[in-house]
Amino acid sequence: MIKYLGSKRLLVPAILEIADLLPGVSKVLDLFSGTARVGHAFKARGYEVVSNDHNAFAQVFAACYVGADAEETAAPASDLLLDLQEASPVDGWFTEFYARRARYFRPERAAKIEGIRRRIEDLRLDPDLEAVCLTSLIEAADRVDSTVGVQMAYLKEYAPRTRRPVELRMPELLPGKGEVLGLDALDAAAIEADLVYLDPPYNQHSYLGNYHVWETLARFDRPEVYGVACKRVDCKTRKSPFNRKTEIRGALETLLARITAPHVLLSFNDEGFVRPEDIESMLRARGPFLRLEIPYRRYVGARIGIHDGKGRKVGKPGRLKNTEILWLSSPDPSVCREVAARFGSSEPFSGESFMTAMSRGTRTGRRARFTAISPLEDPDPRKMD
Ligand SMILES: C[S@@+](CC[C@H](N)C(=O)[O-])C[C@H]1O[C@@H](n2cnc3c(N)ncnc32)[C@H](O)[C@@H]1O
Structure with missing residues (x-):
């Protein structure tokens, strides 16, 4: 499981549970x-x-997990991964920048990664197969890196996992083909669909900056780099309006207005650049909506506080909890009500329960609080615990 900020691994059961209740999706x-x-x-x-x-890099993951058809790709990919695992290490550009000038990996691990990446390049694979091999390589690199999960910096001392071998594993492919796009979300918003899931960034931290090494592995384009972290220079120019405090509100409003799908699920966080009340006034323009709140324990850094390079405490711990919010916008208020009742009810959900997933993820064991708002028929928020 790759380390990724804002990954919705724990929310997936709830998202599926809601989608299954929506008509015509x-x-x-x-x-x-x-x-x-x-x-x-x-x-x-x-x-x-x-x-x-x-x-x-995200298009690579999508091409592997959504785009590729297991029936066509799994068997050749599995043979290829065995072959790639034997690729000779190459101590070249990648190793120099990401293991010596910056120390995201031990040099011998970086050379193995570089050797495998070069071999993938040389094989000139069919795009789906290439995506599976690259996903396997990025996930293998993630298991031996020396960061706290983002590539803004690397650890002073190598993390213990950096000693593990670079091991290519077969990603879990699914039968059937999906579609993969690399567009700006604002340009893709109007694509015809029954349900749109929106999980935009909610603060200034750019995903390209945080995962620039994965971007380079995906593109393998030897970019010009800058600073101690050896970030790609295009991190300075490839920006998202969703990372800018002054632009995100307008971008979200435009995005929601462009969506033609009847149902929208939107993930956000109560610490984001846009206040939940402001998001709700945008959603109100679409019709009824339901808000699900999930209290979370914050990431470890926030809980232990900020320390300097010598381990001295230089800042105070921040808030200990934050709230993940999931909104459902749906044209029929009775659908919102049905979803609210399903989540508020004491009966367990089918399959893995949302609450169970949350409790396991956060170890708080607390009940999530759900609020249903139906502006068309019931202007007063109804709280259900
Ligand atoms: C919170 S993450 C999504 C996490 C994802 N739901 C998961 O479970 O892994 C936000 C994603 O939005 C992408 N992104 C940011 N701005 C974008 C834009 N303007 N258009 C398209 N994608 C964008 C980032 O690359 C990042 O992968």
Whole structure:
């Protein structure tokens, strides 16, 4: 499981549970697909999926987990991964920049990664097969890196996992083909679908900057780099309006206005650049909506506080909890009500329960709080615990 900020691994059961309750949904558009985990889960459930993300590494994940058809790709990919595992290490550009000038990997691990990447390049594979091999390589690299999960910096001392071998594993492919796009979300919003899942960034941290090494592995384009972190220079120019405090509100409003699909699921966070109340006034323009709130324990850094290079505490711990919010916007208020009742009811859901997933993920064991708002028929928020 790749380390990815904002990955919705724990939310997936709830997202599927809601989608299954919506009438007439067969095609789902995941506009900010990231690791492609959400699209993969939809595909596994039998939905037709279109995945979109503007970063090349995310398109690689989507091409592997959503785009590729297991029936055509799994057997050749499995042979190829065995072959690639034996690729000779290459101590070249990648190793120099990402293991010596910056120390994201031990040099011998970086050379193995580089050797495998070069071999993938030389084989000139069919695009689906290439995506499966690249996904396997990026996931293998992630298991031996020396970061706390983002590539803004690397650890002073190598993390213990950097000693593990670079091991290519077979990604979990699914039968059937999905569609993969690399558009700006604002340009892809109007694509025809029955349900759109929106999981935009909610603060200034750019995914390209945080995962620039994966971008380079995906593109293998020897970019010009800058700074101690050896970030790609295009991190300075390839920006998203969803990372800018002054632009995100307008971008979200435009995005929601462009969506033609009847149902929208939107993930956000109460610490984001846009206040939940402001998002709700945008959603109100679409019709009824339902809000699901999930209290979370915050990431470890926030809980232990900020320390300097010598381990001295230089800042105070931040808030200990935050709230993940999932909105459902649907034209029929009775659908919102049905979803609310399903989540608020004491009866367990089918399959893996949302609450169970949350409790396991956060170890708080707390009940999620759900609020249903139906502006068309019931202007007063009804709280259900
Ligand atoms: C919160 S993450 C999505 C995580 C994903 N749902 C998952 O479970 O892995 C946000 C994603 O939006 C992408 N992104 C940011 N701005 C974008 C834009 N303007 N158009 C398309 N994708 C964008 C980023 O590359 C990132 O992968």
